[in-house]
Amino acid sequence: MIAPEYHIRDCVEADMDLIRYLFSVEGFSDLTSPEGIRVAVTPDNTMYGACRLEQGSDGSWNVRPIVVFDVVQGKGVGRALLKDALRLHPDLRLVARGEIEPFYLSCGFERCGWDAIAPEYRAECEACPDKAACGPLPFRSLPIERTFTFLGTSSGCGVPAFFCHCPACEAARKDPTKRRGCTGVALRGHGTTIIDASPDIRHQLNREGIDVIDDFFLTHAHYDHMGGLGEFEYFIRLYLMGTMPFHGSEHAIAEALKEYSYMDDCFALDVMNPYDVREVDGLAIQALPLKHAPGTFGYLITTPEGRRTFYAPDTSDLKPEVIEMLKGVDNLVMDSTFWENHGTARSHHDVRQTVHEGIDILDAGHIYLTHLAPHMCDPGVNEIDEIYAYAAQFDGRVIVAEDGMQFTL
Numbered sequence: 001m002i003a004p005e006y007h008i009r010d011c012v013e014a015d016m017d018l019i020r021y022l023f024s025v026e027g028f029s030d031l032t033s034p035e036g037i038r039v040a041v042t043p044d045n046t047m048y049g050a051c052r053l054e055q056g057s058d059g060s061w062n063v064r065p066i067v068v069f070d071v072v073q074g075k076g077v078g079r080a081l082l083k084d085a086l087r088l089h090p091d092l093r094l095v096a097r098g099e100i101e102p103f104y105l106s107c108g109f110e111r112c113g114w115d116a117i118a119p120e121y122r123a124e125c126e127a128c129p130d131k132a133a134c135g136p137l138p139f140r141s142l143p144i145e146r147t148f149t150f151l152g153t154s155s156g157c158g159v160p161a162f163f164c165h166c167p168a169c170e171a172a173r174k175d176p177t178k179r180r181g182c183t184g185v186a187l188r189g190h191g192t193t194i195i196d197a198s199p200d201i202r203h204q205l206n207r208e209g210i211d212v213i214d215d216f217f218l219t220h221a222h223y224d225h226m227g228g229l230g231e232f233e234y235f236i237r238l239y240l241m242g243t244m245p246f247h248g249s250e251h252a253i254a255e256a257l258k259e260y261s262y263m264d265d266c267f268a269l270d271v272m273n274p275y276d277v278r279e280v281d282g283l284a285i286q287a288l289p290l291k292h293a294p295g296t297f298g299y300l301i302t303t304p305e306g307r308r309t310f311y312a313p314d315t316s317d318l319k320p321e322v323i324e325m326l327k328g329v330d331n332l333v334m335d336s337t338f339w340e341n342h343g344t345a346r347s348h349h350d351v352r353q354t355v356h357e358g359i360d361i362l363d364a365g366h367i368y369l370t371h372l373a374p375h376m377c378d379p380g381v382n383e384i385d386e387i388y389a390y391a392a393q394f395d396g397r398v399i400v401a402e403d404g405m406q407f408t409l
């Protein structure tokens with residue numbers, strides 16, 4: 001592979017002499033600590049550029065400033081630093097020289113009024129002796145579309161399962177569009193967050209054109225949800241050249257690291273307790289405890305606009321307190337493992353239970369059926385076909401999830 005020329009990381013004290021020089025050229029000589037500064041550096045730690053994110057007295061987040069060394073102009077460093085900044089603070093303000101306007105317009109910003117800029121920064125511009133030459137303009141980041149993509153929609157063993165000749169598997173052998181990989185999802189905004197690494201994840205990421213993962217959440221430590229974790233190793237070692245944030249329950253993380261002990265230096269581990277919330281790429285992602293395997297979470301994803309999506313690929317009956325939290329959820333993406341035959345263990349939902357809970361108890365806007373397992377069917381019955389026919393009676397409110405299907409969060 002062609003290793004990236006530079007990557008972006010938090011600024012550390014050792015960078016500060018250079019940062020002070022770099023920023024003073026731009027008129028920022030008030031630097032006291034590396035806090036809030038992100039730097040673009042090569043593998044041998046040569047700095048290409050830096051960006052400081054500072055919170056104004058009005059609570060807004062501001063780029064103050066972004067600087068790229070002249071000799072590396074044209075390598076997309078400024079654009080990469082801004083993308084990184086937007087992932088950390090999606091609602092971002094900045095004041096820039098008028099002549100640079102086209103650059104910011106092409107990076108997801110729009111011109112805004114001076115009233116969107118914190119008063120102390122406005123005053124700074126007013127008092128600046130270079131104001132006339134600089135022609136400063138205020139900018140604000142544009143809201144972006146945030147999407148939820150199904151990477152896979154099958155329970156463990158996929159459709160077709162190599163050993164299974166049920167009608168659904170036979171149909172999938174003949175028609176690739178009917179194939180399903182193990183479950184996982186991608187949340188895309190300024191960055192990409194992946195929930196669960198199924199054994200099929202390499203193909204899923206290639207299919208979706210995902211070449212960078214910024215955050216990883218694990219629902220639980222079953223093979224069909226973490227069997228693809230090893231695929232991340234070389235992405236982390238060769239591309240990130242750092243660690244990848246890995247969020248999950250204490251039990252799930254411990255089990256995953258037992259399987260992938262040789263990757264224990266690859267992750268920035270984040271143990272979440274039930275009901276903990278993490279802010280990731282502008283989304284609030286809350287861990288809700290589920291009855292399934294030890295330490296299983298579903299994740300309640302809330303956008304800055306307050307739209308809510310719940311992802312729970314593996315769950316038995318929902319706890320009363322979880323039901324209360326999910327009432328009125330916009331999108332319910334839930335375990336629909338079984339159709340007619342429940343098997344022996346009741347550690348999952350069946351299709352009718354998910355639809356009943358989604359409509360009658362939670363009043364969910366849309367209900368997506370995932371983690372499908374059509375194999376234990378009655379003779380000659382294609383369960384997937386039956387599930388589609390069943391879902392069709394709900395006028396589009398109940399949707400059979402498919403690999404690659406996407407909706408706006």
Ligand SMILES: [Zn+2]
Nearest residue numbers: 155156224314
């Ligand atoms: Zn599963």
Ligand SMILES: [Zn+2]
Nearest residue numbers: 222292293314
């Ligand atoms: Zn499971």
Ligand SMILES: [Zn+2]
Nearest residue numbers: 164166169375
């Ligand atoms: Zn089958």
